[in-house]
Amino acid sequence: MNGEEKLARRYDIDWLRNLGILLLFPFHSARVFDHWDPFYVKSDVLSWGLTWFVSMTSYWFMPLLFWLAGSASWYALSRRSNRQYIKDRFSRLFIPLLFGVFIIVPPQGYFAKLHHTGETVGSYMNFLKTFFTDFSDLSGYFGTFTPAHLWFILYLFVLSLIALPFFSFVINKKRHHTIEKFNVAFSQPIIFILFFIVLVFTQILPAPGGQNPFYFLVIFIMGFITCSHQAYQEMFNRIRFKALILMLILVPTWMFLMYQNQDALKYSTIDISLTFLRMFNVWLSLIILLGYGNKFLNFPSKLLPYLNEAAFPIYIIHQSVLVVVGYFVLKLNISTLPMFLMIMLLTLAISLLVYEFIIKRTAFTRWVFGVKIRKVTNHVDNNQIKSSI
Numbered sequence: 001m002n003g004e005e006k007l008a009r010r011y012d013i014d015w016l017r018n019l020g021i022l023l024l025f026p027f028h029s030a031r032v033f034d035h036w037d038p039f040y041v042k043s044d045v046l047s048w049g050l051t052w053f054v055s056m057t058s059y060w061f062m063p064l065l066f067w068l069a070g071s072a073s074w075y076a077l078s079r080r081s082n083r084q085y086i087k088d089r090f091s092r093l094f095i096p097l098l099f100g101v102f103i104i105v106p107p108q109g110y111f112a113k114l115h116h117t118g119e120t121v122g123s124y125m126n127f128l129k130t131f132f133t134d135f136s137d138l139s140g141y142f143g144t145f146t147p148a149h150l151w152f153i154l155y156l157f158v159l160s161l162i163a164l165p166f167f168s169f170v171i172n173k174k175r176h177h178t179i180e181k182f183n184v185a186f187s188q189p190i191i192f193i194l195f196f197i198v199l200v201f202t203q204i205l206p207a208p209g210g211q212n213p214f215y216f217l218v219i220f221i222m223g224f225i226t227c228s229h230q231a232y233q234e235m236f237n238r239i240r241f242k243a244l245i246l247m248l249i250l251v252p253t254w255m256f257l258m259y260q261n262q263d264a265l266k267y268s269t270i271d272i273s274l275t276f277l278r279m280f281n282v283w284l285s286l287i288i289l290l291g292y293g294n295k296f297l298n299f300p301s302k303l304l305p306y307l308n309e310a311a312f313p314i315y316i317i318h319q320s321v322l323v324v325v326g327y328f329v330l331k332l333n334i335s336t337l338p339m340f341l342m343i344m345l346l347t348l349a350i351s352l353l354v355y356e357f358i359i360k361r362t363a364f365t366r367w368v369f370g371v372k373i374r375k376v377t378n379h380v381d382n383n384q385i386k387s388s389i
Helices: 003-007 011-031 048-079 082-104 106-117 124-131 148-171 173-186 189-194 196-202 213-227 230-260 269-296 304-332 336-357 363-368
Strands: none
Touching (some): 189 196, 189 230
């Protein structure tokens, strides 16, 4: 873990994170039409094609974002003290979380209530009085209080603080020899792949609101560890093709078995088997994405600095925009595909416009959305990896 490794530019991490944020638009737009779960606004006509799109992406999507956030923490701690890291987490995560929960999220509940009840909900201000006191369903899909999609920021903030002592242990130069030996051993393909069993065991632990913090903590830490030593990326690059072939077999198998056993009892043999298979597929997917991401996405671009800065505030606002857009688009009563495309493209366009013409323009809006405040907003330091997550 020398200085060169710590500060080596990883454009692929930037690209993967930004593409992951862009994937939110088709993913959450598809949630309006999927069969699996409720959503803030839901079409009367559902789509199995979009349902399987949700299934194909949901199992690896958030793990990838947590993994990349762990990788970003490696770079952050390579050039900052622990105190600076904590201060950064407060300004880049905690402040946007508070602002988002109180200002950005409530419209989702208001339009969810309008959509699902089919009744006059009353004024938005009257709705807020009940929104902040009704904790009966933290999903918020029917108008109750929820952190909504900002659960990711909440978890990331808390997990960053919990993992910091371990991160400090790994970075400590006095333990260089011990950590080096661990990395050499753990980066062996068989040993590394078998680690997916740890993810399986996290599935029996509490998952508030359906989101398991222990599961994401393991993935967050693994993102940090694998970015700390080049041996891991070299291993991903070596086995990515084999992992891809294996995943092309196992993911359809898992999806077929899951569909055939939707009513399986929790902790039954089939339920445990499906959990093992799902966690193995998650692990393979991450290896594949990191391996091929490094091959095809590790290049600079003039677009990257803009995307790096815009990604986080767009993440914060996108779902509220989508719910409002979806509420009105569904009233058009046209076929599914045009509605899906309209919701996705309008949400993307409005989110970009809000960022470009509102969020990035003032020091206050930059601060509450976790964007670094600069005296000259057009200046970007290309020698650092910009990460908002």
